[in-house]
Amino acid sequence: MYPKFEELAGKVAVITGGGGVLCSTMAEMLAAQKVKVAILDLKLENAQQVADKIVQNGGEAIGVEANVLTLDSLKRAHQTVVSQLGPCDILINGAGGNHPKGTTSKTHLHLEDLEANDELKTFFDLDPDGVQFVFNLNFIGTLLPTQVFAKDMVGKKGCSIINVSSMNAFTPLTKIPAYSGAKAAVSNFTQWLAVHFAKVNIRVNALAPGFFLTDQNRALLTNAEGSLTDRGNTIIDHTPMGRFGEPEDLLGTLLWLCSDGSKFVTGVVVPIDGGFSAFSGV
Numbered sequence: 001m002y003p004k005f006e007e008l009a010g011k012v013a014v015i016t017g018g019g020g021v022l023c024s025t026m027a028e029m030l031a032a033q034k035v036k037v038a039i040l041d042l043k044l045e046n047a048q049q050v051a052d053k054i055v056q057n058g059g060e061a062i063g064v065e066a067n068v069l070t071l072d073s074l075k076r077a078h079q080t081v082v083s084q085l086g087p088c089d090i091l092i093n094g095a096g097g098n099h100p101k102g103t104t105s106k107t108h109l110h111l112e113d114l115e116a117n118d119e120l121k122t123f124f125d126l127d128p129d130g131v132q133f134v135f136n137l138n139f140i141g142t143l144l145p146t147q148v149f150a151k152d153m154v155g156k157k158g159c160s161i162i163n164v165s166s167m168n169a170f171t172p173l174t175k176i177p178a179y180s181g182a183k184a185a186v187s188n189f190t191q192w193l194a195v196h197f198a199k200v201n202i203r204v205n206a207l208a209p210g211f212f213l214t215d216q217n218r219a220l221l222t223n224a225e226g227s228l229t230d231r232g233n234t235i236i237d238h239t240p241m242g243r244f245g246e247p248e249d250l251l252g253t254l255l256w257l258c259s260d261g262s263k264f265v266t267g268v269v270v271p272i273d274g275g276f277s278a279f280s281g282v
């Protein structure tokens with residue numbers, strides 16, 4: 001029997017951070033496979049916009065307000081999803097991101113950087129609350145939705161969890177120690193969950209997107225007039241395929257991981273990065 005994607009039709013997918021750039025594209029693609037999609041986001045308005053667009057295009061979707069850091073909020077969202085669409089079959093833990101307070105100004109520390117300079121944020125100035133925020137959003141924000149929604153999947157067939165890790169989980173990116181560490185935790189947790197859930201038919205895998213130009217990183221990667229910053233140029237130079245990713249680049253891998261095409265695959269973190277992680281730079 002060759003793999004098809006028809007088995008996805010009628011399943012219920014919950015997508016956290018579904019109002020955002022990457023996950024809204026995922027939601028639209030799954031809805032086109034006749035998956036019933038619940039778009040969960042801190043910003044209800046954004047979630048609702050994505051759901052409305054899907055419904056206008058003939059799909060089935062709802063926008064639901066949810067904070068991935070609060071069990072009560074997730075439990076309320078779960079009740080809404082179950083009553084309006086049914087129990088969850090596919091969970092995409094997409095909510096995540098960085099925070100400026102977990103970021104240093106420079107790649108390397110130099111002796112003169114330790115002289116008083118309000119503009120410069122060195123490693124020694126990192127705000128523990130900022131670092132905690134990033135760890136919570138990415139790691140706890142993956143753990144809590146999994147606790148709430150994976151219970152629906154236990155013992156059923158064809159259920160899958162897809163976490164969203166990042167390139168920086170394999171090798172940390174300069175300046176963003178908190179985000180790199182938090183995504184490394186997401187990759188590690190993906191493997192842990194894959195083992196833990198293996199006997200109850202829940203597969204757990206992750207996407208590791210490379211560099212996608214989105215609102216979160218546009219100011220870091222491009223100048224006001226559209227040219228690339230030094231960091232943007234370095235990224236392109238280290239991406240053998242020579243471009244940033246487009247949200248659509250994630251979809252084939254996502255479809256594969258959600259479907260029976262990957263039914264013997266669990267615990268993998270798939271780089272979708274134009275070769276960035278394969279290239280040493282030399």
Ligand code: NAD
Pocket residue numbers: 016017018019020021022023040041042043046066067068069093094095096097098137141164165166167208209210211212213214215216217
């Ligand atoms: P985005 O900011 O467009 O989307 C993130 C969404 O998460 C937003 O809609 C936001 O409202 C929502 N959100 C934030 N905090 C939340 C909370 N506490 N509860 C519920 N929802 C919350 O970002 P994106 O670029 O589409 O990123 C999506 C995922 O992909 C993130 O996990 C991000 O870390 C990861 N990622 C992005 C890139 C990239 O290049 N853009 C690369 C690697 C990984």
